[in-house]
Amino acid sequence: MPLTDPDRLFPYDDALRGLARALYSSIQTLPILSPHGHCDPQWFAQNKRFPNPAELFVTPDHYVFRMLVSQGVSMDDLGIPRIDGGPVEQDPRKIWQLFAKHIHLFHGTPSGLWLNHSFEHVFGFLEPLTVENADDYYDHIDTTLAMDEFRPRAMFDRFKIDCLATTEGALDDLRWHKQIIQSDWSGRVITTYRPDAVVDPEFEGFVDNLARFGELTGENTATWDGYLTAHRVRRAFFRDHGATATDHGHPTARTEDLPQDEAAALFAKAISGRCTLAEADAFRGQMLTEMARMSVEDGMTMQIHAGSSRNHSARVFASHGRDKGFDIPRRCDFVDALKPMLDAVGMEPDLTILLFTLDETTYGRELAPLAGAYPALKLGPAWWFFDSAEGIKRYRQITTETCGFYNTAGFNDDTRAFCSIPARHDVSRRVDASYLAELVASGRLTEDDAFDLAKVLTTDLVKSAYKL
Amino acid sequence: MPLTDPDRLFPYDDALRGLARALYSSIQTLPILSPHGHCDPQWFAQNKRFPNPAELFVTPDHYVFRMLVSQGVSMDDLGIPRIDGGPVEQDPRKIWQLFAKHIHLFHGTPSGLWLNHSFEHVFGFLEPLTVENADDYYDHIDTTLAMDEFRPRAMFDRFKIDCLATTEGALDDLRWHKQIIQSDWSGRVITTYRPDAVVDPEFEGFVDNLARFGELTGENTATWDGYLTAHRVRRAFFRDHGATATDHGHPTARTEDLPQDEAAALFAKAISGRCTLAEADAFRGQMLTEMARMSVEDGMTMQIHAGSSRNHSARVFASHGRDKGFDIPRRCDFVDALKPMLDAVGMEPDLTILLFTLDETTYGRELAPLAGAYPALKLGPAWWFFDSAEGIKRYRQITTETCGFYNTAGFNDDTRAFCSIPARHDVSRRVDASYLAELVASGRLTEDDAFDLAKVLTTDLVKSAYKL
Amino acid sequence: MPLTDPDRLFPYDDALRGLARALYSSIQTLPILSPHGHCDPQWFAQNKRFPNPAELFVTPDHYVFRMLVSQGVSMDDLGIPRIDGGPVEQDPRKIWQLFAKHIHLFHGTPSGLWLNHSFEHVFGFLEPLTVENADDYYDHIDTTLAMDEFRPRAMFDRFKIDCLATTEGALDDLRWHKQIIQSDWSGRVITTYRPDAVVDPEFEGFVDNLARFGELTGENTATWDGYLTAHRVRRAFFRDHGATATDHGHPTARTEDLPQDEAAALFAKAISGRCTLAEADAFRGQMLTEMARMSVEDGMTMQIHAGSSRNHSARVFASHGRDKGFDIPRRCDFVDALKPMLDAVGMEPDLTILLFTLDETTYGRELAPLAGAYPALKLGPAWWFFDSAEGIKRYRQITTETCGFYNTAGFNDDTRAFCSIPARHDVSRRVDASYLAELVASGRLTEDDAFDLAKVLTTDLVKSAYKL
Numbered sequence A, B, C: 001m002p003l004t005d006p007d008r009l010f011p012y013d014d015a016l017r018g019l020a021r022a023l024y025s026s027i028q029t030l031p032i033l034s035p036h037g038h039c040d041p042q043w044f045a046q047n048k049r050f051p052n053p054a055e056l057f058v059t060p061d062h063y064v065f066r067m068l069v070s071q072g073v074s075m076d077d078l079g080i081p082r083i084d085g086g087p088v089e090q091d092p093r094k095i096w097q098l099f100a101k102h103i104h105l106f107h108g109t110p111s112g113l114w115l116n117h118s119f120e121h122v123f124g125f126l127e128p129l130t131v132e133n134a135d136d137y138y139d140h141i142d143t144t145l146a147m148d149e150f151r152p153r154a155m156f157d158r159f160k161i162d163c164l165a166t167t168e169g170a171l172d173d174l175r176w177h178k179q180i181i182q183s184d185w186s187g188r189v190i191t192t193y194r195p196d197a198v199v200d201p202e203f204e205g206f207v208d209n210l211a212r213f214g215e216l217t218g219e220n221t222a223t224w225d226g227y228l229t230a231h232r233v234r235r236a237f238f239r240d241h242g243a244t245a246t247d248h249g250h251p252t253a254r255t256e257d258l259p260q261d262e263a264a265a266l267f268a269k270a271i272s273g274r275c276t277l278a279e280a281d282a283f284r285g286q287m288l289t290e291m292a293r294m295s296v297e298d299g300m301t302m303q304i305h306a307g308s309s310r311n312h313s314a315r316v317f318a319s320h321g322r323d324k325g326f327d328i329p330r331r332c333d334f335v336d337a338l339k340p341m342l343d344a345v346g347m348e349p350d351l352t353i354l355l356f357t358l359d360e361t362t363y364g365r366e367l368a369p370l371a372g373a374y375p376a377l378k379l380g381p382a383w384w385f386f387d388s389a390e391g392i393k394r395y396r397q398i399t400t401e402t403c404g405f406y407n408t409a410g411f412n413d414d415t416r417a418f419c420s421i422p423a424r425h426d427v428s429r430r431v432d433a434s435y436l437a438e439l440v441a442s443g444r445l446t447e448d449d450a451f452d453l454a455k456v457l458t459t460d461l462v463k464s465a466y467k468l
Helices: A014-027 A041-046 A053-057 A062-069 A092-101 A110-121 A134-145 A152-158 A175-182 A206-217 A224-240 A260-271 A277-298 A314-320 A335-345 A361-371 A389-403 A418-441 A447-466 B014-027 B041-046 B053-057 B062-069 B092-101 B110-121 B134-145 B152-158 B175-182 B206-217 B224-240 B260-271 B277-298 B314-320 B335-345 B361-371 B389-403 B420-441 B447-466 C014-025 C041-046 C053-057 C062-069 C092-101 C110-121 C134-145 C152-158 C175-182 C206-217 C224-240 C260-271 C277-298 C314-320 C335-345 C361-371 C389-403 C418-441 C447-466
Strands: A032-034 A161-165 A245-250 A301-306 A353-357 A377-379 B032-034 B161-165 B245-250 B301-306 B353-357 B377-379 C032-034 C161-165 C245-250 C301-306 C353-357 C377-379
Touching: A014 A418, A014 A447, A032 A418, A032 A447, A041 A152, A041 A175, A053 A092, A053 A134, A053 A418, A062 A092, A062 A110, A092 A134, A110 A389, A110 A418, A152 A161, A152 A418, A206 A224, A206 A260, A224 A260, A224 A277, A245 A277, A260 A277, A277 A301, A277 A335, A314 C335, A335 A353, A335 A361, A335 B314, A353 A361, A361 A377, A361 A389, A389 A418, A389 B389, A389 C389, A418 A447, B014 B420, B014 B447, B032 B420, B032 B447, B041 B152, B041 B175, B053 B092, B053 B134, B062 B092, B062 B110, B092 B134, B110 B389, B110 B420, B152 B161, B206 B224, B206 B260, B224 B260, B224 B277, B245 B277, B260 B277, B277 B301, B277 B335, B335 B353, B335 B361, B335 C314, B353 B361, B361 B377, B361 B389, B389 B420, B389 C389, B420 B447, C014 C418, C014 C447, C032 C418, C032 C447, C041 C152, C041 C175, C053 C092, C053 C134, C053 C418, C062 C092, C062 C110, C092 C134, C110 C389, C110 C418, C152 C161, C152 C418, C206 C224, C206 C260, C224 C260, C224 C277, C245 C277, C260 C277, C277 C301, C277 C335, C335 C353, C335 C361, C353 C361, C361 C377, C361 C389, C389 C418, C418 C447
Parallel strands: A032 A161, A245 A301, A301 A353, A353 A377, B032 B161, B245 B301, B301 B353, B353 B377, C032 C161, C245 C301, C301 C353, C353 C377
Antiparallel strands: none
8 A cells, every 4th residue: 555545535435535536636737836835945046955854854844843842852852953052963864763753643644644745756655654664764765865856946847836936034135036037947936025024013123124124125214105115116126036925924913004194103113113012013004004005006915824823932932943833823803903904905806815814713704704705805725734634624614605715715835845845735636626526416516617616726716816 | 407406415425315315305395484584574565576686686685796796896887776876787687697707606605505596496497597598597587577476475475484574673663564464465474673773872873763762652762761661662562563582783792781770871871972882882781681681571582693793894884885795703702791681581481582693613612501501592593604504514513512402493594585595494404404314323313303303493493482 | 222323423434434333342342541520439438329310310410400401490390409408309200200301402412322321331221211211210220229239339340440530629638539548449549639729719718728728738828838838748648649630620721920929929919818800810820830830840740621601690609509500611712821831831841731621712723733832731632511422523623633643631521420431431432433434534544553543542642641
């Protein structure tokens, strides 16, 4: 038996499984559109080999190593760099062995499924990883990575990625994107404008960031008007490097639409470094509306990723810094929070604002009703902890009845784990195919419409939502 | 293949499907009890033909046209009247064609299922509506509506509606109900007492409404005692026109049980037009308890529909007014909110208060535990966005284990779309039959009990909850 | 047909059912570990016969009698003692008949399943309880209870209970546990340290309780240090009577980690009886962190049961007191609430804190992400209203993908209904077996891993979480 079941994630009933399989077959080999994620553009610019199995699968992926940490494995033993530069494990083989020893923790998890998919479909393994074969696994992956066909660009092409969006801060010089564009490689790697560092007064170095923002744009970012113009300039720069979208990671979905003189006064406080937590929150909210207005002007799709309580453990944040698996979702309300922005731009037919949530209770109660009414709103796909078999199924079951399929936006992998991209899209396609098959089998959809929709969900809605 | 699958919404497994079908067959043709909804009593009083297909299916039903609006279709092109009386599309055929062009938006939605059910079972169509056949559809429906058998009373009888409750404001003269009662037609169309306009200090024209309330009842509604008496008088008037229930649409489930002198002082503030938002909210809460106490006196069932954020879009409210598809659910808490009312009347064995929610998270956490304890409380059925195949299934799966079947109240269609009534009850019967079949198949219920319960859910619980 | 279907709670699809049955068979007869519950240790210390059917099944179990109350049956007629000592039904046969008359209320509920399981597997009934056979049922149970094989210790042994934890307050003298330990019976009945009465300033008699706490421990509980030492002393006393865990029933999950001088000042206020509601809440929060620190010292597992709104009905509380079926879950947030405690001890690899919730929305949004990161945290099983077929299924479907199986802690029955213990564990085993079978059938788990996990969930995780 292979590592991955060819019929994985399909329904059990024979007839239903047959239909799900047929629907999946019709979309299985469609090119991958990855309109939002966190891959490193340097990989594709330089096209160097990936260093070793541990640095490919374990240490950069906090959704893998946090599971070991949750069972008492120390980050030091996993080679996760410390803030104080203190000693951590340096031997990738030892890290890999520690990972193999705890592979059972991933039973029943999406990470487990993605790992097995990569092991089989990228590296050709047929046996699951165990303590016993950990060294063989390591050697085989390491040898394979040395081959030209396993360099980033070759993998990108083999994965049939039609377009991959990365995410860069507003101050990024986009050198890797420029290098990719100027190269002879035809792969489409585009950037996304993520201005949190110059929008969030609580961001580390916010005031310095604004100064740098001014230098980069030649605008006077000490004034509200200059600051807004700097965004316009920078958005255009990002569009020149392929960007079709912006992205906003906020603790809540709060928006504001203050009179411009009040917004300017709030900005003055923020830039002075003297604004309160409440004022910082209001400023972030104001900036979502400003960004939405700029999207009406320049056509960029706007993504709002709200509701993560970042760096929850003070101890881990102090010892190891950001992005170490301690980002915890929190309750997130959208109905009142989005109203100021929606009153400003919600009825614009050519604007696209994509909403992402980590609070599944908002799917049916808030997001689907909102997306099923406002022309400017669409639902982003199931996000983060929920881009899993059960998570995507719940997403479809809860949202479709209220906002239909056409107010959704296809799939995002949102990953920094490059090898998992085909695995993640495959899961999404299988779950959608199964959902469509169930609608047909229960008389809620014709078979013809199901085949059409399978392609719409995989391709068409992504292209239109992100203008690809 | 017909437009609607004869086995729609049943489980896929053969044995299970057979049992679900048998259970459904036992209730399929039972008369419809529609104890809560928003049909227009004028239809049945005057018995005029429905004007045309667009005015039957599209323009009055904001849960149809909002889906087109969400994809950028303008309300003007859909013929939705403007507040300013500005020009909107007047040709019902053009509106119908625009609707047909976007019919794919309803794939996988309950609206889609209800529309197809009406098209096939009311108008005899066997092909789905498309752009190509839109004119044929229009002509056929229009011709059919001209026939005597398709006038409102004939349809009411053919739909086998045993009782239909409409909903009227406290100031309504109930002329259409009187006309129906005095007519030679035997159809049972009853009213429901909905006093929001004279209970909610934030309602448009509240103070004027109270004056009118005084005129209608001959009570001095400028005093707290006179005001309460006016409610008693008006409730009796509604009972004379068939009402067995009251209905209360509040933004939250807040209740209060203030000492009567404090309640009187709050009323004095409200009637002076000077109460704050917080005081208005408290007054609404107080009135729920007062209404519950009157229900103990006069036996009327009390319905609380809480948790909708009405008219969310300021722009749409300004241009097109209320009920345009922009009512968005919000989080709603019941545990603390209902305590004052429940401390006052919750243990009354002969009182029935029906709770409806748009926040599904409260089913298992709050509503089922409350209904499974307090004699006065029962759960209303899945409401609004959730009276769908998946919504009703979730409702049963989450509530039954905690409060059983007997603390629920059967089905409500809650619709103003007359032709969808049989479709909606059919969905409910199919989903309940499927749920019962699953309980039997998983050893949680005997087959005999399942057949008994199918009828209990369809008929008995509705009759007892609404005293029909 | 027997009262309980041998294939109950398994999936319907034949192949899937076969696998679920095989998985269940592999764990069906494993000994029961009951690490948290509310049985009375006196039963096993004295080993007297259970008095009669009504006192075995109805009057002590508020999750049975509340269902009758919810349909208007009076507590007096059910023989529930009144606070004022007023007359209530004394004839257990009449109570039993009233119970039998309403047995249909339990259709589709876990109570119904547990009752039938006990009726068949403990008392040998093959026909469901009805009004007609209520007297025969009564007589048979009553006669059976008179047999030596149906005394508490014999039932404990026949149920194959390997370990049963009861729950005692900090002031309990543990006399029954001492008597069990000193007896010649080998059954393992252990206590659990539940200090709410000396931790919660709002608890009835808190100040007196602290005085008694001082007497029992010989510590000066009028000082913060003495008070903390008293807890240490008392925890050791409980450990001497078998305790491996503490338990904390708080209205919310709030924790605090104040500087010790501020904590001492808060304690001084609490002991003076003058602290505000907010200060009482803060003090409870502080004590969770203190208890966690003591658990780091002494190795006791810490259980937090948060989010119940106890004694919701003021009228019932006044007439009949605590634990009468009117405890209602409320919304409960963990992310911010637990942060102070987690910042203090969350990364301790040898500490185990088990979190229980009545708010299922927190499974995926908060608890699984937290347990999937912090070494000290594990998820307790589905609790109270949710330790049911659907509840446990939702628990697995929502938590597993984010925190895996190994951050959970097996099953708790948490009951005071002794005869239901085998029934409850049986439900859990069947639902887990079915869940594992579905993972296998959908290619998310190998069959070998599923068999391993079935045992891990039933036994290993309980033993490790509770150090049994």
